[in-house]
Amino acid sequence: MGPRWKGKNSEAIALADPMSKITARLQSSLIQSETEGFLSGCVVLLSVEPEQIDLLNRACFGRPIITTDKDKQWFQISLEEAFYLCHSLKCLKILDENKCAKNGNELWECMKSKKKTFPEFYVAYSNLKKKNWVVRSGSQYGVDFVAYRHHPSLVHSEYAVLVRSECDGDYDKNFRLRVWSDFQCTVRLCGSVAKTLLVLNINTNGCNEVSLSHLDHCSVEERTITRWSPEQCREDLTLVKGGISYI
Amino acid sequence: MGPRWKGKNSEAIALADPMSKITARLQSSLIQSETEGFLSGCVVLLSVEPEQIDLLNRACFGRPIITTDKDKQWFQISLEEAFYLCHSLKCLKILDENKCAKNGNELWECMKSKKKTFPEFYVAYSNLKKKNWVVRSGSQYGVDFVAYRHHPSLVHSEYAVLVRSECDGDYDKNFRLRVWSDFQCTVRLCGSVAKTLLVLNINTNGCNEVSLSHLDHCSVEERTITRWSPEQCREDLTLVKGGISYI
Numbered sequence: 001m002g003p004r005w006k007g008k009n010s011e012a013i014a015l016a017d018p019m020s021k022i023t024a025r026l027q028s029s030l031i032q033s034e035t036e037g038f039l040s041g042c043v044v045l046l047s048v049e050p051e052q053i054d055l056l057n058r059a060c061f062g063r064p065i066i067t068t069d070k071d072k073q074w075f076q077i078s079l080e081e082a083f084y085l086c087h088s089l090k091c092l093k094i095l096d097e098n099k100c101a102k103n104g105n106e107l108w109e110c111m112k113s114k115k116k117t118f119p120e121f122y123v124a125y126s127n128l129k130k131k132n133w134v135v136r137s138g139s140q141y142g143v144d145f146v147a148y149r150h151h152p153s154l155v156h157s158e159y160a161v162l163v164r165s166e167c168d169g170d171y172d173k174n175f176r177l178r179v180w181s182d183f184q185c186t187v188r189l190c191g192s193v194a195k196t197l198l199v200l201n202i203n204t205n206g207c208n209e210v211s212l213s214h215l216d217h218c219s220v221e222e223r224t225i226t227r228w229s230p231e232q233c234r235e236d237l238t239l240v241k242g243g244i245s246y247i
Numbered sequence: 248m249g250p251r252w253k254g255k256n257s258e259a260i261a262l263a264d265p266m267s268k269i270t271a272r273l274q275s276s277l278i279q280s281e282t283e284g285f286l287s288g289c290v291v292l293l294s295v296e297p298e299q300i301d302l303l304n305r306a307c308f309g310r311p312i313i314t315t316d317k318d319k320q321w322f323q324i325s326l327e328e329a330f331y332l333c334h335s336l337k338c339l340k341i342l343d344e345n346k347c348a349k350n351g352n353e354l355w356e357c358m359k360s361k362k363k364t365f366p367e368f369y370v371a372y373s374n375l376k377k378k379n380w381v382v383r384s385g386s387q388y389g390v391d392f393v394a395y396r397h398h399p400s401l402v403h404s405e406y407a408v409l410v411r412s413e414c415d416g417d418y419d420k421n422f423r424l425r426v427w428s429d430f431q432c433t434v435r436l437c438g439s440v441a442k443t444l445l446v447l448n449i450n451t452n453g454c455n456e457v458s459l460s461h462l463d464h465c466s467v468e469e470r471t472i473t474r475w476s477p478e479q480c481r482e483d484l485t486l487v488k489g490g491i492s493y494i
Contacts, residue, residue, distance in 0.1 A: 143428060180386075183389070184389030185433055188388060192439055
């Protein structure tokens, strides 16, 4: 299943303005204005310039929020987005509730304490972001993320992403796809909304857990899962119409 | 969401011939012919008279199978169906691979060894059957069972059923709905195929496991799960059009 562009010129518009360049513009703008984010519950709030709101929207990070504060424009981003801007793109400082800047390790531990799946989700998120996918919450489809080839206004999301951990004894983290019925349910739902199920297995390669100091040791195994249609490939190698996937 | 009948007269046909009566006819026919079932892998095979094939089809147990054997007509039923006919309706004897009749306990242990979720699935299955629901495999929708008000030729299935165990430390059984994303995925899929998600929690009330001698101590907690629409009930109590469920 290829990308499903929205409208005629969307593919050309996307090609002319690659996501990598939009992200680079956002990065340099945030560095220039020394932008700070404030941890607030399970999100991070940014107070930003109008130009940055446009860039955040175009790079598809978080969402603008409306407040009674007329002087400041606020933007709300997720923990994974915040840590990516802070740690990977190094264009955001994050302050805690006491307005103290947090260093990398403090921030990692803090986010882990707010969301127990944060370490694995961050590895999955940053893996896709580094490949210039637009990554958004998948809660609408009951998955962890959805991935778009470019901005959601131009293209439908292509992948429904589930994050799995290869750590031993990780039952308490309650990841998905432990039973066949869950596979059947998820693959069927993905099919009905024209997405491919992408399972990201986070492998710590011997470490007990995903830690910030060992992020580089983690590997991400990417598997797409599709329904197998017995008609496909049965007699010849031409395209099978109406099947779920194509050769 | 009410039943979705197939065609104009289906509801009247179903009302005129209740499932309880069809099942009673099947029961007495199987008793009269002293029908035997043969355990074969994870199914049970019955050799039956043509009249019983019709009754099994109408009561919606298993499915007929085609063999090269011209003298006998064969029917394949699931472990839950077989145990229900044998233990609850007492109209079927089940023989093992050596053609020896198995008593209740032997059969229970044997089926448990073939399918580790059998005890909880049987409690869920028999609970619905006793209420005259037609219960079939839900694998098409990634759930454990689907439940129909009457024969599937007359009505669409109304409930997508997931079985959960309340036993402590039952992680190895790998039941579903441990994380929100699974709820979201399952509820969304159920909505798209116009079924209500019915979760059956099997409670052993203090016993370590579901055993045949304590079947009567098990209770089944039935919960339907639907998406909550904020528009519903907001200002008045009239029906909300386009919502997922109705008041």
